[in-house]
Amino acid sequence: xxxxxxxxxxxxxxxxxxxxxxxxxxxxxxxxxxxxxxxxxxxxxxxxxxxxxxxxxxxxxxxxxxxxxxxxxxxxxxxxxxxxxxxxxxxxxxxxxxxxxxxxxxxxxxxxxxxxxxxxxxxxxxxxxxxxxxxxxxxxxxxxxxxxxxxxxxxxxxxxxxxxxxxxxxxxxxxx
Numbered sequence: 001x002x003x004x005x006x007x008x009x010x011x012x013x014x015x016x017x018x019x020x021x022x023x024x025x026x027x028x029x030x031x032x033x034x035x036x037x038x039x040x041x042x043x044x045x046x047x048x049x050x051x052x053x054x055x056x057x058x059x060x061x062x063x064x065x066x067x068x069x070x071x072x073x074x075x076x077x078x079x080x081x082x083x084x085x086x087x088x089x090x091x092x093x094x095x096x097x098x099x100x101x102x103x104x105x106x107x108x109x110x111x112x113x114x115x116x117x118x119x120x121x122x123x124x125x126x127x128x129x130x131x132x133x134x135x136x137x138x139x140x141x142x143x144x145x146x147x148x149x150x151x152x153x154x155x156x157x158x159x160x161x162x163x164x165x166x167x168x169x170x171x172x173x174x175x176x
Contacts (some may be wrong), residue, residue, distance in 0.1 A: 007162045011066075034080075036100065046113065047138075048139050048161040051121040053132070057138070059100065066091060067092035068087075069092070069095065070084045070092065070093070070095070071093075071097075072084060073097030073100060074100050075097075081139075085108050086109070087110075088112075089110065090116035091112070091113075091116035091117075091118070092112075093118075094118075094119065095122055096121065096122050096123065097125055097130060098128045099122065099124075099126045099128040100124035100131070102130060102132050102133070103134055104135070104156060105137065106141075107140070108120075108139070108140065108143050108146060109127050109142045110143045112143070113145055114143065114167065118145065119148075119149075120146065120148045120149075121149055123150065129150055129151055129152045134157075135156055136157050137156050137158060137160075137161075139153060139161055140164075141164070141165045141168050142153065145167045146169070148168070148170045149172045149173065150172050151171075153173060153175045160175050160176065
């Protein structure tokens with residue numbers, strides 16, 4: 001168990017698989033879980049240091065059956081994550097264009113599966129991640145089995161990332 005004191009809050013890490021050092025965290029109340037969930041937090045630098053884990057993640061991603069691919073961006077059919085959140089099924093992939101800011105208060109309630117996670121992937125544009133900003137909880141995970149990578153999450157009035165689900169992996173992301 002790890003405990004990290006940040007600002008006004010004491011965060012009890014519970015069953016989290018790796019340390020919060022994988023993130024750039026600022027502010028208070030950004031990452032909240034009930035303590036009974038399984039979640040992992042990864043960063044490219046940490047994954048490289050943990051070579052075997054990085055290879056295992058790459059194999060898992062490569063072997064995951066492909067579902068529907070949803071593209072989100074200013075010039076796409078879907079303009080924000082909220083428009084696709086309720087459409088998702090196990091194995092689906094959401095690709096979000098970077099160098100753009102998207103509204104927060106996104107709630108993921110649909111479940112993936114252990115063998116077919118739902119992947120939410122930020123694609124850098126001009127070297128910039130997509131930004132999720134605002135809302136009470138900028139992004140909330142109530143559904144199980146998600147892989148989320150490549151985002152800048154900021155501006156939640158209560159918290160930026162709120163998860164009360166199992167098997168949530170958040171990597172290569174910055175949470176403010």
